Amino acid sequence: MADTLAGPVPEATDTVPEFPMSREARCPFDPPPALKDLQAEAPLTKVRLWDGSEPWLVTRYTEQRAILGDARVSADIDTPGYPNKAASGGGKLSFIMMDDPEHARLRRMATAPFAIKRVEAMRPTVQKIVDDLIDDLLAGPGPVDLVDAFALPIPSLVICELLGVPYDDHAMFQDNTKTMVRTTSTTEERNAATRVIGGYLGGLIGQRLAEPQDDLLSSIAGRVAAGELTHGQATEMALLLLFAGHETTANMIALGTLALLQNPDQLALLRETDDPKVVASAVEELLRYLNIAHEGKRRAVTEDIEIAGQVLKAGDGVILVNEIANRDPEVFADPDKLDITRDARRHVAFGFGIHQCLGQPLARMELQVVYGTLYKRIPTLKLACALEDVKFKHDAFIYGVHGLPVTW
């Protein structure tokens, strides 16, 4: 109870808002109303974090892209002023928390499998995975949890295939990933989960050093053999790719399906089209609309930056929340409307600048196959509970639903 807490209480005159903010329970697809209010007021404002620090919050699309594309900000959590999400835990996630030139050197070791042509070559494999899982769904009785039976297996199978991780071990890495992204996990829990997956992947890299195969883990192991990476760096990189490869896309599949079920006119457009361009457009719009990476990109300023009438000083923290940039009415007309026919390609759901999502071509292709297949094959797909009973991931760094009961 509040009245039993000792210590200072916020002063009544305090106007710096706390971050993160809560979503409106009745609008689970929309950003927190307080964030939208801040966006309407100014492109940059100060917010207060859990540790009392007061970084800048960048609220608008144009300023977010400018700062994410600026070399005077650092993505390294050890740079003074970096706004931490939590006390600690999980350590640095390889190159996404590094600056150039080391960031570029490491990132380029992992880019090859995500080139457009390589990803397109995987499309038939992904289509078969999706078709087989839908066969399994239709063979059994409803309702089922779409997360467990469909949304999570698809990207997990795909990233396992690409990396060369045995899918039979999926429960281990999926469960530990959940601990890593849960905002309420303790530092000890998060570190322990990271150690379990890291130990596992480190072992696989050791095996590939001895017996290389045709997969990304072998290619990373080859960098270790060549003296370009330590075994620890290789393990961190593999962990990042495995983690980012399944948790994100899984949430887009389940949350996207729920959003479409709540917007039947949009679902009908998707179900009735045979045009891959319409499906591709729907993927971009759902990425814009849903923004599962909702905790904001974090940066520290390394040299003063003048922008929008403000000066971001060296040592200031900056938070850039793509979910409000993608709802900026100056860029996207009627931004809170899900409209799969709009041109949403300039969204920043994958971030922007040198740290922009490495796996985005793969994510796009997976989502195109899923959204282009599921609702055609199961045209009567429907929610098997009330929307109020769906458990949203308010308690995770990656947004989505904990489960999605569906039937047909």
Place this chain on the structure above:
Amino acid sequence: MKVELEADKCVASGQCVLAAMDVFDQDDDGIAILLEEKPGPELLDDVKEAIAVCAARPVRPAAALQAAAVQRVGARPAGPAHHV
């Protein structure tokens, strides 16, 4: 129209290929390569889109196009979605 590309800045997000497949491709590591230094006017919209979505800004237009492209960044999308 003349397009320049600084490959050492490319982060291999593949966005330019999706936006303008006739102008850009990727090497074996996913790094952007220029197929057509002087694309024709029919490709202007695609190239503008590639410039707008380019993650790390290695894709650059010649001066005349730059002004137009900068004006387009952040502009409301006009008309129905078109994917290349």
